[in-house]
Structures are given as structure tokens and as C-alpha cells.
Amino acid sequence: MSWPGITERRIATNGIELNIAEAGEGPLVLLLHGFPESWYSWRHQFKPLADAGYHVVAPDMRGYGKSDKPSEIKAYNQVEVVNDIIGLVPALGYEKAVVIGHDWGAPTAWATALNHPDVVRAVGALSVPFLPRSPVPPMAMMREVYKGQFFYQLYFFEPGVAEAEFEADIRMALKKFLVMAGGETDLSALPPKAEDDDMFSSLPDPETLPAWVSEADLDFYTGEFERSGMRGPLNYYRNHDLTWELTKDSPTTISQPAFFLAGANDGVIMMAEELVKIMPHFVTDLRINTLIPKIGHWTQQEAPEAVNQHILAFLKEIDG
Numbered sequence: 001m002s003w004p005g006i007t008e009r010r011i012a013t014n015g016i017e018l019n020i021a022e023a024g025e026g027p028l029v030l031l032l033h034g035f036p037e038s039w040y041s042w043r044h045q046f047k048p049l050a051d052a053g054y055h056v057v058a059p060d061m062r063g064y065g066k067s068d069k070p071s072e073i074k075a076y077n078q079v080e081v082v083n084d085i086i087g088l089v090p091a092l093g094y095e096k097a098v099v100i101g102h103d104w105g106a107p108t109a110w111a112t113a114l115n116h117p118d119v120v121r122a123v124g125a126l127s128v129p130f131l132p133r134s135p136v137p138p139m140a141m142m143r144e145v146y147k148g149q150f151f152y153q154l155y156f157f158e159p160g161v162a163e164a165e166f167e168a169d170i171r172m173a174l175k176k177f178l179v180m181a182g183g184e185t186d187l188s189a190l191p192p193k194a195e196d197d198d199m200f201s202s203l204p205d206p207e208t209l210p211a212w213v214s215e216a217d218l219d220f221y222t223g224e225f226e227r228s229g230m231r232g233p234l235n236y237y238r239n240h241d242l243t244w245e246l247t248k249d250s251p252t253t254i255s256q257p258a259f260f261l262a263g264a265n266d267g268v269i270m271m272a273e274e275l276v277k278i279m280p281h282f283v284t285d286l287r288i289n290t291l292i293p294k295i296g297h298w299t300q301q302e303a304p305e306a307v308n309q310h311i312l313a314f315l316k317e318i319d320g
Contacts, residue, residue: 006046008039010066013087014080018059019066020088024050027319028094030085031058034103034127035233036166036174038065038224040217041102044304045311052312057092059085061105063232065224073159076235078243082111089119098318100124100311102300103268104236111247113254122257122318124311126299127268129260129275130283132252138240150193156237165198166230171222172205178213178221179206183265183296212302252282259288259314261307263295288314 005024010017021039023046031042039058049056060067062084063076070076085108089097099120101109106128113123134141142154156162166173179185180203191202209215225233260279262269269276269291280286288310295302 003043003046005050006043008066011088011091013085013091014083016062016068016070016084018062018068018084018088020057020059021046022055022057023047024054024056026053026055028089028092028097029054029056029315030088030097030099031056032085032099032101032105032108033058033061033064034101034105035236036177036221036225036230037103038221040220040224041298041301045300045308048308048312049315052315054315055092057088059088061108063228063235065228069228069232073235073238074242076232077239077246078108078111079246081108081236082115085109085112086116086119095119096121098122098124098315100126101128102126103128103297110254111250113256113258114251117256120256122314123254124259124261124314126260126307127262127266127297129262129272129279130254130258131272131275131279132282133244133247133250137244142240148195150195150197152199153237153240155199156234159231159234159238162199162234163230165200166225166234170225170230171218173200174221174225175206175209175218176200176203178218178298179210181267181297182210182212183263183294183302184210185296187265187267187270210302212298254283255285257314257318258283258286259310260286261288261290261292261299261310263297263299263302264291264293265295266297266299268297287317 006021008021010019033041039060042058046056063069099109099112106125110130113120292303292306300307
């Protein structure tokens, strides 16, 4: 698939190479994708931001797409992932950047701002609000909260298990996953899962795709993951505790200009509604904190016009 004005290349950072998609000239805006996606999840943001006078860069995060895929699980802890992004800034010829992330890209974006305020001049996040480091290890907390229940992050934790299920039929797995987390799905109506259940067997096979993702879009994602496999992307979930150990001395407050957007029907927001409310205590210059009605988890794909409007308003406010 070709997107006019968007080019791709590989660039060295933090000891690896990342594939980046880019467009435009001007101040640097980095767009960080989540799971299970690619730079392509930002396809609707390139032209509006480039037309507004920005150099827009969306990498395939480590383990994804055409980027390098370190073999060790621990290579996917958030300290390393943050260092990938911070290293991109000078590699692209800049001293500072605006960093915006969605899903797993959101905690990465928050962490770049938290730990590198000299490089990250403003920050934005979609779907996942900021929360300071937990006082207890995350995996123990998850196992206690979801004791006796299926929870996808616990299911993803055991190496090889989720890979096998995804890779048995990548296209169907992605289709089910994308539709399940989209705004059209009533998550409360899905049948409950037992602790030892798998991810996809009980999910219905969607007869049609929602308007925000086309067959061609699904083909693109399928091709990316058929080439790359799922091990790298799933390894992000296997590093909660290592990241927790490595960040014990991190600050707790983000002071740069910031924004947060999410879908009102996003399952993450259903779990983290209270975190959204208390976020201004920790993100002290939070200029936008908005839930977009009638959409789910795939914020910038489900509501590209609304997302672009908010991002452009934010950039105009900080840059004049």
C-alpha cells in the first residue's frame, strides 16, 4: 500500500535500527504505536500534521514491522524502549521533540517526558493515562486482582502460548482483536472467560469489518505480523516487573504541556476511569483530558478527525 507523502527508512538508535515512516518538515513530532499495530496505525495523522508544518515520524517500535527484533525477552523493558525513542531525536537531527503515544506507546511517551524533560518538550497519550510507579510489583498485583479470571495480560505472560494462538491464523486473530476492542463491541456482553481459557476461541468471528478498518488495512497488518511474528510485540507484556525494578528512582510528576485522549467505550478506560480523574495531580500541565464518544480502543484510527483536531489545537497552543 502506498500513502502519498509518506516515506520509510531505517535509522540507528540505542544499539538497534528502527524502521520509521515520516512526512513533512519542521519541529519534530514522534508518534508511537501500540499492540498489535505498526507505524501504519497513525496513517491518518501524517498529512494534517505535516501540512501544519511539522516533521512527523512514526517508528515501527522494536520487535515490530521492519524494525530490529532483539531475541531476549528482557530487551523489551520500557527503559530500553524509551531509550530507543530518545535516541531517535538526535539521530533525526533534533534536540527536542513532541512525543505522542497510543496503547503501549502511551506509557512509553509518558516515560520519555517523565525521565527526559530536556528532550521531550511536550507529550500526548491516547487510551492509557499516566500513573506513577506502583508501590508493589505489577505482576503480583495483576495476579491478585484477576485471581480466578482470564486476563489477557496474564495470558500473554507465558512465552510461546499467545504466540502460537495468534500465529495459527494471524489475519483472523488480528480481525477478532481489533473488532473486539473497537467501539462497536459491547464488552459487557462478551461471555466471561475462565482463568485457563485462551484468547480467541470464544470470540465471535466478525462477519464484517467496522468502517474505520478496511480489508486492505487488515491485509497490511497481517503482512507485517506474518513477517515479524508475535514474539517481540508480546514481550512488552513480559517486562512489567523488570521495568518496575529498573525505574525505582523515576520522578512522579510530568510538568511539560500534555494532553490525553481516549474513546469513551475503550475497555482500558473502563478499567482505569479513576486514573483519568486523578491524572492532573501527576501531569501538572494537562491541557486536554477528553473522552471521545462512541469509539473504543483504537483512538486515532476510529476517530481520526477528532484526534487530529485535538492534536493540532494542542500544537498550536504550545507553538503559537
